[in-house]
Amino acid sequence: MPSTRPGRDREEKRTELVDAARRLFVQDGYDATSMAALAREARVAANTVYWYVGDKDDVLIAVLDALLAEGLADYASIADRPLREQLRWTVERLRGMRRLVATVHARIGRSAALDAWHDAFHASTEGILRAALEGAVDPGAIDAEVRIAVFAVEGLLTHELAEQERRAVCDQLAARWVAPEDRPGRPPG
Amino acid sequence: MPSTRPGRDREEKRTELVDAARRLFVQDGYDATSMAALAREARVAANTVYWYVGDKDDVLIAVLDALLAEGLADYASIADRPLREQLRWTVERLRGMRRLVATVHARIGRSAALDAWHDAFHASTEGILRAALEGAVDPGAIDAEVRIAVFAVEGLLTHELAEQERRAVCDQLAARWVAPEDRPGRPPG
DNA sequence: ACACCTCTTGATCGCCATACAAGAGTGGTA
DNA sequence: TACCACTCTTGTATGGCGATCAAGAGGTGT
Numbered sequence: 001m002p003s004t005r006p007g008r009d010r011e012e013k014r015t016e017l018v019d020a021a022r023r024l025f026v027q028d029g030y031d032a033t034s035m036a037a038l039a040r041e042a043r044v045a046a047n048t049v050y051w052y053v054g055d056k057d058d059v060l061i062a063v064l065d066a067l068l069a070e071g072l073a074d075y076a077s078i079a080d081r082p083l084r085e086q087l088r089w090t091v092e093r094l095r096g097m098r099r100l101v102a103t104v105h106a107r108i109g110r111s112a113a114l115d116a117w118h119d120a121f122h123a124s125t126e127g128i129l130r131a132a133l134e135g136a137v138d139p140g141a142i143d144a145e146v147r148i149a150v151f152a153v154e155g156l157l158t159h160e161l162a163e164q165e166r167r168a169v170c171d172q173l174a175a176r177w178v179a180p181e182d183r184p185g186r187p188p189g
Numbered sequence: 190m191p192s193t194r195p196g197r198d199r200e201e202k203r204t205e206l207v208d209a210a211r212r213l214f215v216q217d218g219y220d221a222t223s224m225a226a227l228a229r230e231a232r233v234a235a236n237t238v239y240w241y242v243g244d245k246d247d248v249l250i251a252v253l254d255a256l257l258a259e260g261l262a263d264y265a266s267i268a269d270r271p272l273r274e275q276l277r278w279t280v281e282r283l284r285g286m287r288r289l290v291a292t293v294h295a296r297i298g299r300s301a302a303l304d305a306w307h308d309a310f311h312a313s314t315e316g317i318l319r320a321a322l323e324g325a326v327d328p329g330a331i332d333a334e335v336r337i338a339v340f341a342v343e344g345l346l347t348h349e350l351a352e353q354e355r356r357a358v359c360d361q362l363a364a365r366w367v368a369p370e371d372r373p374g375r376p377p378g
Numbered sequence: 379a380c381a382c383c384t385c386t387t388g389a390t391c392g393c394c395a396t397a398c399a400a401g402a403g404t405g406g407t408a
Numbered sequence: 409t410a411c412c413a414c415t416c417t418t419g420t421a422t423g424g425c426g427a428t429c430a431a432g433a434g435g436t437g438t
Contacts, residue, residue, distance in 0.1 A: 010415090031299065035395060045418050047396085052416095056395065099298070105291035105347045110220065122348070143354070144361035148341050151348075151358075155340025158294045159311070165332070169340075172333035176365060199384090224426060234387050236428085241385095245426065 014052045017042050018062045021053075025063050026096060030056075030103040057111040064104070064117060067097055068124075075128075083132060084174035087149070091156050091166055098157040126150060136177040149173055203241045206231050207251045210242075214252050215285060219245075219292040246300040253293070253306060256286055257313075264317075272321060273363035276338070280345050280355055287346040315339055325366040338362055 020042035024033040035056060039046040053059050071093065078089050094101075108115045129146050137145050152173055156166050209231035213222040224245055228235040242248050260282065267278050283290075297304045318335050326334045341362055345355050 013416095029298070031295070034393080036393090047398095047419090048417065050396075102291055102294035102297075106220070106295040108291075109218070109288075141357075141361050141364075144357040147344070147350075147354070147358050148337065148362060151341045151344025152337050154347075155336070155343055158343075159340075161336075165336070168330075168333040169336050172330050173337060175330075202385095223424080225424090235426095236388090237386060239427075 010052070014062075017044070017049055017052050018059070018066055021049075021059045022063045022066060025060070025100060029099040030060060030107075057107065057114050060100075060103070060107070061113055061117050064100065064121070067100075068121065072124075079132075082174075083136065083177050084171060086132070087153070087170040087174055088167060091153055091170060092163075094153070094157055101154055101157045122150070133177060145177075199241070203251075206233070206238055206241050207248070207255060210238075210248045211252045211255060214249070214289060218288040219249060219296075224248075246296065246303050249289075249292070249296070250302055250306050253289065253310070256289075257310065261313075268321075271363075272325065272366050273360060275321070276342070276359040276363055277356060280342055280359060281352075283342070283346055290343055290346045311339070322366060334366075 017038075021033070021038050024038055024041055035049060036046050038059070039049055042049070049059065053062055074093065075090075078086060081089070104114065104118055108118055126146050129149060130142060133142055133145060152169060156169060161169075206227075210222070210227050213227055213230055224238060225235050227248070228238055231238070238248065242251055263282065264275075264279070267275060270278070293303065293307055297307055315335050318338060319331060322331055322334060341358060345358060350358075
């Protein structure tokens, strides 16, 4: 065993720092949050962040991981609802972190690690959506349909629309997906 | 008439600076292009850019205006093609400036002028698309449909997909739009 | 000859992300 | 006890950035 026990405390401290970063990133945005402000929020010296987490992109990735894990956990509770409602829920749920969507896209190519995270994010979420759309759309078009839906959600997050307009987009999207309860075998209406 | 004749020369010089900025923004991206590098590209002192154009956001807006004007002019030549082809053309045409899409979204809220430009951009392009979709989709859903298409184009630009996948998304999108030649009154096939 | 305006510049400021090196605290060892 | 090794923390640079300022160069009108 090493001298000053590692692991436990280190993990906790890292989580505290990432939580502070998450608060500021969500509230003020990535660009408007300086590493100095982040350290101040967490009540540590500026360099301590680098010791526990890494550079600013590493902090962003850690924050995104936390947000994604939480979002996926919450999603489990509504995964059995109709697709239209799932879509609406997703958009409203992600609205709190909408500033980070454009940040990630803008920083792809500047940070290889972030690029990798972005790829993994899309693989994960698109996998879920693809599974949910199985049987609801033409199998040959499912990949394109998944991408259209994901792009629409991202667009709804990066653009300031009224809630009624957001709902209209979600509903129009879901309109061409056959709801599970209306799958072939049952007549509509 | 003022002393040292304004207007003509000033306009030319400004255009030169914006052209230089456009080259660098498109090639390296907005963040990776420093005002110093821009001045070097245009062979002027760093401050000269501020004199002719303004701060970095003003430069970005000027570049975006130039790109938009050129794009709209080019669009006129294909505006009579089928919607599916127009969509494909738009995505491929805008690919050269794809890095700027995320930049604009990321900087909204940091620059009021850019925010205004973004609003005007969407009003303009969505107006065009809405006119093109008149009669091709259910009138009550046309707003949502326009937004879905615009978000899809933006998504195709901010994400690195193969050409085949880009085409698949465009085709899937256009699949539910009735082509002008297939409008009610003529039987399909 | 003088005043005036446009344009250009070098020097400078403040902020930022990040690196460095020294120090404080703590556990193991002799 | 004294010493060392390791983890952690900090104060202090460093280099680059966007942006500003005050001074001057060069042409224009009176």
